[in-house]
Amino acid sequence: MLDKLLLAGILKIHSTAGAKRRQIQAIASEILGASKRSIFATQRKDAKKSAVEIKQAVELIAKGKLLIKERARLDNEGIWKSALEEYAEAALYHNAMTGKPISWLKEIPKEETDAYIGALSDLSGELTRSIVLLATERDMKEVKRLSGLVRDIVAFLLDLDLTGNLRQKFDQAKQNLRKVEEICFDLSLKSR
Numbered sequence: 001m002l003d004k005l006l007l008a009g010i011l012k013i014h015s016t017a018g019a020k021r022r023q024i025q026a027i028a029s030e031i032l033g034a035s036k037r038s039i040f041a042t043q044r045k046d047a048k049k050s051a052v053e054i055k056q057a058v059e060l061i062a063k064g065k066l067l068i069k070e071r072a073r074l075d076n077e078g079i080w081k082s083a084l085e086e087y088a089e090a091a092l093y094h095n096a097m098t099g100k101p102i103s104w105l106k107e108i109p110k111e112e113t114d115a116y117i118g119a120l121s122d123l124s125g126e127l128t129r130s131i132v133l134l135a136t137e138r139d140m141k142e143v144k145r146l147s148g149l150v151r152d153i154v155a156f157l158l159d160l161d162l163t164g165n166l167r168q169k170f171d172q173a174k175q176n177l178r179k180v181e182e183i184c185f186d187l188s189l190k191s192r
Contacts, residue, residue, distance in 0.1 A: 088119030
């Protein structure tokens with residue numbers, strides 16, 4: 001004979017967990033959107049708009065962390081992890097383009113190294129896009145500065161034993177570095 005209290009308890013816990021999972025997914029989706037808008041604004045050299053989007057993402061991360069406090073398992077939701085990585089990419093890109101340090105983000109725990117590694121790998125692509133635009137404007141000082149950042153990112157990632165998705169991201173970062181080196185080489189020939 002099935003205990004009705006057991007069944008009622010399972011149903012209640014399962015329903016609550018499902019509702020909270022949908023909430024964290026919605027919040028993560030909003031973080032992804034704000035982060036992507038920040039990246040796009042940074043690409044267009046609109047630091048003010050980028051900062052507004054980053055601030056919105058920070059507020060959403062805080063909201064998501066409150067849900068995770070209620071149900072720790074939500075921290076392992078794939079879309080939440082993706083949102084943290086996208087936010088890290090946006091914030092680090094914003095910092096790179098506004099001359100701020102590329103360092104730890106208080107919104108993302110240091111233990112979330114996969115988010116940082118993925119963000120740094122993807123950051124190399126955003127920096128490469130910026131280098132292409134700066135090269136067309138002949139802004140050699142910024143091209144050189146950002147090229148150094150891409151080089152430093154790839155050099156750091158080279159020391160890690162990456163596998164799976166992070167390895168693919170690292171391979172893309174190496175391709176970005178190759179493109180940056182070609183741009184710098186072409187610019188050096190044209191400046192002679």
